[in-house]
Amino acid sequence: MADKKNIKVRLYRFKNRLREKTAGLSGGEAKIPADVLAQAQAALADMAEDYPDWVSGLIDQLAEQHRRCVDSPDTRRVHFEEINHIAHDMKGQGGTFGYPLITAFADSLYGFSYSKGVLTDNHVELIKAHIDSMRAVITNRVKGDGGEIGTELTKGLNQAIEKHKIS
Amino acid sequence: MADYDFERLNVLLVEDSPFIRSLLTNCLKILGVGGVSTMDHGGDAIDFLKLVHSDPMKAGVMSIDMVISNWDMSPVDGMILLRWIRRHKDSPDRFLPFIMISAYSEKERVQEAREMGVSEFLTKPFTIESISQKLITTIERPRQFVHTGSYFGPDRRRVKVEFPGQDRRILTDKSPEVEVVHG
Numbered sequence: 001m002a003d004k005k006n007i008k009v010r011l012y013r014f015k016n017r018l019r020e021k022t023a024g025l026s027g028g029e030a031k032i033p034a035d036v037l038a039q040a041q042a043a044l045a046d047m048a049e050d051y052p053d054w055v056s057g058l059i060d061q062l063a064e065q066h067r068r069c070v071d072s073p074d075t076r077r078v079h080f081e082e083i084n085h086i087a088h089d090m091k092g093q094g095g096t097f098g099y100p101l102i103t104a105f106a107d108s109l110y111g112f113s114y115s116k117g118v119l120t121d122n123h124v125e126l127i128k129a130h131i132d133s134m135r136a137v138i139t140n141r142v143k144g145d146g147g148e149i150g151t152e153l154t155k156g157l158n159q160a161i162e163k164h165k166i167s
Numbered sequence: 168m169a170d171y172d173f174e175r176l177n178v179l180l181v182e183d184s185p186f187i188r189s190l191l192t193n194c195l196k197i198l199g200v201g202g203v204s205t206m207d208h209g210g211d212a213i214d215f216l217k218l219v220h221s222d223p224m225k226a227g228v229m230s231i232d233m234v235i236s237n238w239d240m241s242p243v244d245g246m247i248l249l250r251w252i253r254r255h256k257d258s259p260d261r262f263l264p265f266i267m268i269s270a271y272s273e274k275e276r277v278q279e280a281r282e283m284g285v286s287e288f289l290t291k292p293f294t295i296e297s298i299s300q301k302l303i304t305t306i307e308r309p310r311q312f313v314h315t316g317s318y319f320g321p322d323r324r325r326v327k328v329e330f331p332g333q334d335r336r337i338l339t340d341k342s343p344e345v346e347v348v349h350g
Contacts, residue, residue: 008344011322012262012312015350018232019306022171030169032198032299040197040295047190054186088239089184092270092291096190103292 044096051097052138055090059138062086062109062131069124076119083127084113090134098143101150105134105157112161122164129160171306177202177228181212181236181248182268191235194298202228209243212236213251220259231263233305235289238269238280245269246283253284253319261319262312264305268293284320286310 023030065079065086072079087110094102109130115123133153136142142149178200182188188205195203204227206212212234219226234252238245249265252258267280270291277288286309287301310321338345 004346006344007346008315009338009346010314011340011345011347012314013347013349014262014309014312016306016309018176018264018309021175021232022173022306023169024172026169028169030171032303033170036198037295037299040194040299043193043197044190044295047186047193051186085239088270093184093187095292096294097292100292 048097051093051099052141055093055099055102055134056138058086058090059131059135062127062134066124066127066131069119069127073119076124080113080115080119080123080127084110087113087130099137100144101137101142101146101153102134104154105130105137108157108161109134125164126161129157129164133157133160171199171303173199173302174201176200177204177230177232179204179206179212179215179231179234179236181206181209181234181240181245183208183237183240187237191298194295198299198302204228204231208240209236209245209248209251211243212248213243216252216259217257231260233264233266235266235268238267238271238276246280249280249283249285264309266301266305281320281323282318284318286321 062083065083069076069079087106090106091103091110094100094104094106109127112123112126112130133156136153137146137150140149142153144150146153173195178195180188180191180195180203182191182205192203192205204215206215215226216231219228219231223229234248236245236248245267249267252263252265253261264286265284266287266289267285268289268291269276269280271277272290280288287305289297289301312320313322340347
């Protein structure tokens with residue numbers, strides 16, 4: 001038996017009770033039935049229908065934070081942090097509900113809204129460009145890659161990024 | 168092949184976005200999970216885990232089998248919750264399987280969660296397939312827990328990788344400095 005005082009590593013190996021609880025004691029392979037997976041997929045699709053309304057509320061919050069950035073340059077950092085937080089949430093959700101462009105634009109906004117340096121008017125303009133692009137995606141229900149409209153929106157946002165390039 | 172029966176499974180879901188929380192609850196219930204307790208952030212989850220331990224009748228659930236938690240939440244985020252579960256003296260179950268949900272997919276972030284002892288990582292945006300897969304992996308492939316001076320959590324080496332060079336790991340199961348605890 002090991003001397004307890006000299007033990008440097010403990011390895012804990014437990015019986016798999018979670019498996020016993022969910023797949024029984026037989027030990028054979030188990031699966032989630034296909035019809036159950038299909039039902040869950042349908043529920044996700046149902047919820048996706050409510051997603052545009054919900055995300056519109058988030059875009060309104062972003063617009064409000066942007067307005068404050070314009071009105072109160074002294075407190076920009078606080079509003080940028082809030083924008084960064086909202087963008088983080090949005091980038092994780094769009095793809096789940098069939099709006100990968102929201103995820104892409106929110107990901108870009110997440111990057112641009114995180115800055116430790118001076119927050120210039122160009123930074124603020126960039127925020128506005130992202131909000132406008134996301135609003136266009138939701139207003140026009142641009143799902144998937146959005147085809148031509150999606151390409152145009154992405155191109156428009158990239159042009160705005162180029163125009164307000166932050167050095 | 169048998170079907171999983173998640174009826175007796177109790178999951179603690181911690182997510183601050185009501186929309187995502189509702190979505191995940193629905194999905195877990197449709198997959199057959201019998202108990203889904205939901206909390207808004209890590210602080211509430213810690214209080215709830217303590218309550219389940221001290222007064223399960225009042226908590227309405229006898230035990231929690233798995234935590235599925237968002238990372239980015241306020242005021243107490245998923246990493247603080249994970250740290251509490253793995254390391255705090257008041258934690259009722261330091262071995263609790265923990266699935267971290269996050270839109271952070273950067274390598275450093277995933278690494279940070281691993282170092283804190285996360286069991287699985289579910290990246291947003293997610294699909295029914297990815298949610299189910301994480302559930303199954305948590306059930307089918309639990310790792311041994313490792314306790315060293317600087318780490319406590321599931322073994323970070325999930326797979327046995329053949330290494331062409333000399334094996335420089337100093338300690339093995341047979342070393343006197345290693346204790347294997349079975350349970």
